[in-house]
Amino acid sequence: MAGLSGSDTRARLLDTTLRLFSERGVEGTSLQMIADELGVTKAAVYYHFKTKDEIIEAVAAPALQELDAVIEQARTKRSRGAQIDHALAGFVEIIVRQRLLVGLWNSDPGMRRVVNRTFQAPQGEDLSTKMSTVFAGPSPSLADAISVHVMLAGLAMAGGAPEYAGIDDETLRRHLLDAGRRLLGRPRRQTFL
Amino acid sequence: MAGLSGSDTRARLLDTTLRLFSERGVEGTSLQMIADELGVTKAAVYYHFKTKDEIIEAVAAPALQELDAVIEQARTKRSRGAQIDHALAGFVEIIVRQRLLVGLWNSDPGMRRVVNRTFQAPQGEDLSTKMSTVFAGPSPSLADAISVHVMLAGLAMAGGAPEYAGIDDETLRRHLLDAGRRLLGRPRRQTFL
CATH class of the missing domain: 1.10.357.10 (Tetracycline Repressor, domain 2)
Structure with missing residues (x-):
């Protein structure tokens, strides 16, 4: 996946984040881990969300x-x-x-x-x-x-x-x-x- | 209070700690704060409890x-x-x-x-x-x-x-x-x- 645009990818971003939160806790999940899991750059995640x-x-x-x-x-x-x-x-x-x-x-x-x-x-x-x-x-x-x-x-x-x-x-x-x-x-x- | 010995003072130590925990959260309470509240040294508290x-x-x-x-x-x-x-x-x-x-x-x-x-x-x-x-x-x-x-x-x-x-x-x-x-x-x- 090249970037993170459109509502489908936002839904995927949220699904992936919720799963990581459940597995590692909110504290234990970084924007970098979310990006890695989705196969995008940290900047692409950061574009949507600035803070935890x-x-x-x-x-x-x-x-x-x-x-x-x-x-x-x-x-x-x-x-x-x-x-x-x-x-x-x-x-x-x-x-x-x-x-x-x-x-x-x-x-x-x-x-x-x-x-x-x-x-x-x-x-x-x-x-x-x-x-x-x-x-x-x-x-x-x-x-x-x-x-x-x-x-x-x-x-x-x-x-x-x-x-x-x-x-x-x-x-x-x-x-x-x-x-x-x-x-x-x-x-x-x-x-x- | 000079030190922290006897079961009365242990009870006081636990009461004070519980109150501090409630007011500041467990994370937000240090052994030093507990000592200050009881008017004893940190070493006196440390004598009873080594870790949070x-x-x-x-x-x-x-x-x-x-x-x-x-x-x-x-x-x-x-x-x-x-x-x-x-x-x-x-x-x-x-x-x-x-x-x-x-x-x-x-x-x-x-x-x-x-x-x-x-x-x-x-x-x-x-x-x-x-x-x-x-x-x-x-x-x-x-x-x-x-x-x-x-x-x-x-x-x-x-x-x-x-x-x-x-x-x-x-x-x-x-x-x-x-x-x-x-x-x-x-x-x-x-x-x-």
């Missing part, structure tokens, strides 16, 4: 945007139950399909720092507040806030855990959904989305 | 030993229900009383690495295996293993979260217990220990 933080942000951005979209969609549902069901199914779906990324968020302080910056953005409604509002309502009791916290953190930690990396998507999705629904006191089974 | 890892281990050890004792006690109970109830109550109690330490485990890679070394000790039955066995039985279904993983990780993440640092022990304990019992499908209320 920029590349971490770019790797995490699609999943965060997807999560934001899921929460926005959930808010359009009429009943509280339908809002919760939609948000939970979407959250679990993202965990299942983005296990490498979620695993990094669980274990890597660099990834955690960058993702939490988006998650707890100071301006307007941050993603973290939007999520708790959808799951626990606009002014939740402490009991509900803690339940939702246990659920969100627990599903992410379990879904991204290395010991479940070999489980197929459908199975992991079903078990995470069941655990989430039990914690939120929702009826056991529900058609997906 | 040794001091992290010492800070985490009492809670891990307590957890191990709780799990051992739980195993002596006759019914599965009683085993689960005892282990859950003890686990929650340790989270509530050791919030600073649990918060560090949640967020600090140095603390995570050292604690996980104990947790997943290669020889004999490690604490992690003992805990899953008490909660999910000796050869758990995947569904049960994942539920227990969600519960353990979720309770630790929520219990050590900075946003709940101001909640009194009794309230936090009740909400974490409720969330744990719901996830494990245990009846709602139970007398503590």
Whole structure:
């Protein structure tokens, strides 16, 4: 591959970076390693990303945007139950399909720092507040806030855990959904989305 | 304080270190800072602990030993229900009383690495295996293993979260217990220990 232009190559750049991050940790991955892995010069990678933080942000951005979209969609549902069901199914779906990324968020302080910056953005409604509002309502009791916290953190930690990396998507999705629904006191089974 | 001898001063050393770790992170805390905070020489601290890892281990050890004792006690109970109830109550109690330490485990890679070394000790039955066995039985279904993983990780993440640092022990304990019992499908209320 001669250079790094076009959206396909950007996607390849992000995929390769995420894989290297997972294998070597964010700290242990240099722009040079990413360039070597893609067979391009370091300058070609540098053209897209100037700092490690920029590349971490770019790797995490699609999943965060997807999560934001899921929460926005959930808010359009009429009943509280339908809002919760939609948000939970979407959250679990993202965990299942983005296990490498979620695993990094669980274990890597660099990834955690960058993702939490988006998650707890100071301006307007941050993603973290939007999520708790959808799951626990606009002014939740402490009991509900803690339940939702246990659920969100627990599903992410379990879904991204290395010991479940070999489980197929459908199975992991079903078990995470069941655990989430039990914690939120929702009826056991529900058609997906 | 002239030196650092006796078990009282060791306890003071560990308390001070845990507080500094929480305020500045494990990486950001030096033996010199610990010495300054205690009003002793660096050599006096060095007499007790040669490396950062040794001091992290010492800070985490009492809670891990307590957890191990709780799990051992739980195993002596006759019914599965009683085993689960005892282990859950003890686990929650340790989270509530050791919030600073649990918060560090949640967020600090140095603390995570050292604690996980104990947790997943290669020889004999490690604490992690003992805990899953008490909660999910000796050869758990995947569904049960994942539920227990969600519960353990979720309770630790929520219990050590900075946003709940101001909640009194009794309230936090009740909400974490409720969330744990719901996830494990245990009846709602139970007398503590």
